[in-house]
Amino acid sequence: MVYKRSIRVYSEEEKEALRAQKDLPPEEQQCPVCGALGIRRYFTMFEGRTQPTIGSQTWCPVCHTFTGSTGPALGRVVESDPMKDDPDAPRGEGGQAAMEAFFSYLDRLWDKGLLPQRITRR
Ligand SMILES: [Zn+2]
Numbered sequence: 001m002v003y004k005r006s007i008r009v010y011s012e013e014e015k016e017a018l019r020a021q022k023d024l025p026p027e028e029q030q031c032p033v034c035g036a037l038g039i040r041r042y043f044t045m046f047e048g049r050t051q052p053t054i055g056s057q058t059w060c061p062v063c064h065t066f067t068g069s070t071g072p073a074l075g076r077v078v079e080s081d082p083m084k085d086d087p088d089a090p091r092g093e094g095g096q097a098a099m100e101a102f103f104s105y106l107d108r109l110w111d112k113g114l115l116p117q118r119i120t121r122r
Helices: 012-019 096-111
Strands: 040-047 052-059 066-072 076-078 119-121
Touching: 040 076, 040 096, 052 096
Parallel strands: none
Antiparallel strands: 040 052, 052 066, 076 119
16 A cells, blocks of 8 residues: 655654653554554664763654654663664665655564564663
């Protein structure tokens, strides 16, 4: 099925609705935009300016509305990063088509059971 949709980020109000559900299992978290169940998350680690940093993407698999954030790792370690390991992975930079490719790629990783990754503490 092909249909037009435009990818956008969650509004502050919608992010608040997501935060209120953060203790539920992912499959029970509901998208505040389209109502679908099953909010997805992807984590990546990188060296920040002063310390190891974890970036996260949170998105809805149905409408692809998303939000990204970064924060200090504080001793947490993302145990795997299937996107970083794939040199052909889309980077999500550019316009709508690039974002669509980025989240479709993450959806495929999720469907393969590679996401979400485990995060452990050192
Ligand atoms: Zn949605």
